[in-house]
Amino acid sequence: MSLPLQDPTLAAEGFGLPPRRAGFFLGVLRERKAAVIGLGIIVFFIVLAVVAPYISPYSASAQTCAVYAPPSVHHWLGCDDGGIDMLSELMQGGRISLVVGFAATLVAMIIGGGVGIVSGYFGGWIDVTLMRITDYLLVIPDLVFALVIADIWGASLLHVILVIGILEWTSTARVIRAQVMSLKERVYVKRARAIGSGNWRIITKHILPQVGPLLIANTVLTVAIAIYLETALAFLGLEDPTVTTWGTILEHAFERTAISSGAWWAIVPDGLVIAAVIVGCFLFGQAIEDALNPRLKVSHLSLRRWRPRTLAGRGPDAV
């Protein structure tokens, strides 16, 4: 396939200068076809989500056809249990699913990134405490925990976002921490400390920018998980049922006997778009992580919960 990308951080290191990131992402895209495909898929769905209200053939909430009408010339993907056009529902549902995905990821990134940086940089008892908390949270069974929390707070989009964010920050924290710990030892950081720069300044000026690519890779992969979890929570009835998301579409179909009524169109397209977005995120995020490979001590694959594992394989085939 292709040669492992030169890590720009390495190149500059030798001169005691902070490495340059410019062109890193473009480099990734140039080198890896998978990254282009992945990014393409993500962009496609974002654009679709934005223009959905303008190009939906019908309303996504009002009844425009018979209950479980099969696909036809007028309704390409048929209709659901409320007589609502499936294609329109998928388009509009994508908006909210993506919003939930990004919002939840934002929550996870902020918490996880913050914890990771603080923990990795300061070390010592702060590190130990934070990592212990992370460990404890990691062993709690995801879905059951989410069930309980969503029940306490009630079923709504905001709560789903918060729940997913709370479940996902731990793995981000671990990854960022590892990266920060190695960054801490870099020549240019040590020089900055030697000349008396304050911790805050070092973090914002030297550590944070270098953590960037890794954080982005992590973000993209977290979005995939967030969307996945959203569909699971919606399926179990923990999301506001009046809102249309890809998850609630599946849930309605299941509750209102789509299968025994033979209405496969209420189920199949929905899963396909969900998988497409997740695969897109996965390909793109993986590609970035690959590019950062040599420095990576940890790796991720599980779409359900992440745990740092030792790297399996090397180079472009590594996971």
Add this chain to the structure above:
Amino acid sequence: MQRADYVIKRGFFALVTIFVAVTLNFFLFRVLPGSAVTDLARVPHASPQLRHALTVEFGLDKPKWEQYLIYLRELVHGNMGISFNYQQPVIHLLIADLKNTIPMVTVGTFAAVVVGVSTGVLSAWRRGSPPDHISTNLAIFAYAFPTQWLGLMLLILFAGILPAGGMSDPFLFVAEPFWQHLGDIGTHMILPAGTLMLTAYGSYTLVVRSSLLETLGEDYVLTARAKGLPVRRIVWRHAVRNALLPMVTLIALDFGYIVGGALLVEVIFSWPGIGEAMYTAIGQRDYPMLQGGFLILTVSVIVLNFASDLVYFRLDPRITA
């Protein structure tokens, strides 16, 4: 001794985590609005005396910290309390549920491992070729499809051919012969376990593939080939075994989560296991059932993590505590 140290350290960590989980369980559920008393007192002509009697009976009138201590004491004695709704010991109910969940989850995971390893080996062996691409992409997609969607797809495809739900069809007055009963359960288990297999195998494929590719690039493999050893022997005797190392951890860790995640599968296929029991218990505010179920699932994950730490430690002497 280093090994003993490691074991003790991990063991201690596991115990502390269990304790934290127990405490978290207890207080988490007390935060839930609504209470079992509200439900159970809603009978016609219910009186304030009844509500009070129920509150006292469930121990809900004592201060939280006292309830907590009582709970801990009982737990140490193996008593998980009485289910508010079934009025039976929680531990009996949960064990019965686990007896249904564990076989299904085990079969599903085992199938996932088998399929994952074989496709991973195939992909690595034929790296870069069409079968590799197909297999890898299939793995990624299978992984990306929501579990519940895969379950629904299987239902659509096999409606009428395989049972749509339940664990067996026991409309028999006389207990059927053991093997027939097993066959009945087996037929019912195909779809739920199949869903689990589809949803889990993807990660194994990718991990085995990468791991194998890395191993195949090692010097000792090159040496062995130079010496003239048959390729197959090299692959199986050395490469695959080394490649399986990360698999071990992955399987052990995943198993813990699969038990919790099997919830979706149990719901779709009406499989009467612990996931479904937990879900029902939440709506009913059956605190003892919830605490018990949550505890069992969390402890199983912790124990499996600990076991995987030990196994990994054993298999890879490069790891130090």
Add this chain to the structure above:
Amino acid sequence: MRLRRNLLAGPPGRPRRGPVLAVALVTIALTATACGAGSGGTGGGGQAVKEGGVFRLGSASSIDSLNPFVAFQEDAYTTFEYIYPYLVQYNQKLQFVPDFARSWQESADGRTWTFHTQPNAMWSDGKPLTAADAAWTYNTILKFQNGPTANSAGYVAHLKSAAAPNATTLVLTYARPVANVLSQIQQTPILPEHIWAQYAAGNGKGLTRFTNAAPIVSGGPFTLVKYVAKQIALFKRNPAFYGPKPHIDGLGLQFFGTDDAMVSALKSGQLDGIEAVPPTSVKTLKAAHFVVPDSPGLYFDDFIINSDARQDASHKELLNPLLRQAFDDAIDRQAIVKTSLLGFGQPGSSVIPPATGHWDDPAVKPASFSLASASQLLNQAGYKMGPNNVRIADGHPMSYTMIMPADTTDGYGERSFQIVQSDFAKIGVKLNPKNLDNSAAYTAVTASNYRSFELSMWDWSPLTDPDFMLSVLTCGSFNVWNDTGYCSKAYDSLYAAQSAATSPQQRQKIVYQMQQMIASARPYLVIDYADSIEAHSATWADLPLVAGLSFAPYSKIPFETVHMAG
């Protein structure tokens, strides 16, 4: 996957379904000829029917407990109906007909009821089944009604004592005349004293702890021989039964987690019949040549407006009768019946459904849908349109939180809500859903003594006798079943009057009056009455429906009557 409708803790805590044409509430002494009346026997005219077979029934609900003092689910109550003797039962015309009691009399002052029970009856273990068992059951319920037997306390309201002067006579003595004695009796299973007495010792706590596991010592047409929780309940014909023997050898009840799985199982031949067919499956089942009877149901969906006179000032305008009438007019009942129920239902009007027969006041009619009329009423009330197309009432926007319990959002309820929400938006009222599970929803409704909640959408499964549904709106039902905050002294005294009424005509008059009172006060806006839909394969014949249901806690007749076709 959501909580099933029949699950614990909704107002339909023990959903019962079935219309009541209770013409015979009067003190009729049905004589010995009652033995044959309405109980099936041979299939019409004495010709022999095919005997044997096991009827496999599917349920999307479950049995939560086999202990009558613990159970809440309807399937559990139906199990009790088929395995235990009850003094009376309903027939297809919803008249009270004999079960364990062959005849009965009410005393002139209405305080004493005498029942003559079956002689020479036996429990399935060979022990004698006599009126003493009945007396013991009633007295035990009375004794512990504030504790272990609280869920049955309603059956023995105003009962002073039960006595069995001999093996076939039971005397129930009441403190005052009670109008619905037979309806309460019909719901009380008679338990075998020789099995249960040991648990009633001391404070009676043992009564709720007893699992009553299968095989159960039974006195009904079937014995419960096998029960695996959440999977199967297997009933076998009881040769020792005192009444007409079922034609089938046995009955199996299989539990499913979802409607879809259940319908698929019926279609694939795994089951012979299913309870509670969802409207979306009717078409496909009829196309597959299943028998799909659909009858008016004892069930309604409702829109609740906080009716507490002391509710928070921030939404006190909800008490305005003009507002309530406007809301009533703004609910498009036809559209809801068409979309949510797929036509299997009727627009709602009174809280006593028409399916109850003559208990429903025909003068109470559904409101006609008219957004124009609704707007005009709100204008009349002085609530002018404000910014964002939301009206202003008493200085604040008419934007209300609507509590949506899982009972409602599980299934078609949210479709109904969407229709209502968009129509209300057109008249300038904003509805904001708040989804909670049933327990939390009830807590939210009753919070601050009913003062803080605004609106809700829920449902009820009234019993065949109107007493229970009417009691829900009494002041005394606060924090028990009352989910509206409605409390009126006038209503309460009418309730007391109907429960002590001595003649059915008099009672009916009072019940009609109460319905009109509620219809004008509008604590509930009854949206629709959903039909009761069942399905079974054509290989079985003669499965009668009592109150629209075959497997229900109203009668043993359906499964005594059913037999293989041909």
